[in-house]
Amino acid sequence: MPYDPLMVQPMREELTQVGVQELLTSSDVDGFLGDKESSALVIINSVCGCAAGQARPGVALALKHAKTPDKSGTVFAGQDLEATSHARSYFADYPPSSPSIVLFKNGEVVHFVPRHMIENRDAASLAKELTDAFDTHC
Amino acid sequence: MGTFHQDKGELHGITVVVDTTGSKVYIGRCDTMTDQGIILLDVDEHEDGKDGKSKTDFIQKAAKFGAWKKHEHFAIPKDEIAFVKPLGEFAAG
Numbered sequence: 551m552p553y554d555p556l557m558v559q560p561m562r563e564e565l566t567q568v569g570v571q572e573l574l575t576s577s578d579v580d581g582f583l584g585d586k587e588s589s590a591l592v593i594i595n596s597v598c599g600c601a602a603g604q605a606r607p608g609v610a611l612a613l614k615h616a617k618t619p620d621k622s623g624t625v626f627a628g629q630d631l632e633a634t635s636h637a638r639s640y641f642a643d644y645p646p647s648s649p650s651i652v653l654f655k656n657g658e659v660v661h662f663v664p665r666h667m668i669e670n671r672d673a674a675s676l677a678k679e680l681t682d683a684f685d686t687h688c
Numbered sequence: 689m690g691t692f693h694q695d696k697g698e699l700h701g702i703t704v705v706v707d708t709t710g711s712k713v714y715i716g717r718c719d720t721m722t723d724q725g726i727i728l729l730d731v732d733e734h735e736d737g738k739d740g741k742s743k744t745d746f747i748q749k750a751a752k753f754g755a756w757k758k759h760e761h762f763a764i765p766k767d768e769i770a771f772v773k774p775l776g777e778f779a780a781g
Binding site: 644666669 | 703732755
């Protein structure tokens with residue numbers, strides 16, 4: 551059952567305030583990921599304290615890097631159910647994981663950070679992994 | 689480590705590998721760890737040798753990509769547990 555939207559709103563804003571686009575419907579997801587000629591970062595946001603509490607600041611830090619994806623978007627697992635399910639259909643070979651972070655290039659997954667690789671990690675360490683991936687693929 | 693639910697053990701909320709003294713190994717999110725055993729959520733399991741994959745093969749693949757949920761929850765008694773470790777610890781190997 552989704553959490554109270556008021557409780558979740560600050561977790562959404564941690565990403566939208568750094569320019570990440572919220573994808574609230576399947577149509578939003580298709581509009582965002584349908585373009586196969588760019589690099590795109592997708593964050594599966596979550597209320598999970600062990601992992602998402604570091605994922606969001608890690609992403610925010612990474613997006614300050616000199617080289618970043620052409621665009622970044624987010625769905626909220628457990629909240630925006632349809633959009634999250636549809637976003638996962640674009641990387642269906644990977645087990646569902648929330649939070650998780652996916653980097654696409656030309657429609658293909660080129661880097662995936664599942665939840666267990668975020669748990670108990672600090673934001674700077676996660677940002678380093680992401681910026682290394684940006685330098686390689688973007 | 690984990691979130692601050694003092695009654696659930698320090699691994700609460702963390703994705704863990706639970707190897708058993710038998711042929712099975714489990715990967716899931718730790719809910720509760722007590723003197724009686726462990727309760728996992730969103731659990732994948734593997735039997736040593738199934739589909740030509742050892743327990744180690746299964747753990748290493750999960751460490752890279754994550755685990756597929758086969759059970760909503762699963763309880764493993766303490767006397768069947770060989771070890772419990774965060775899945776993230778296997779990712780670098």
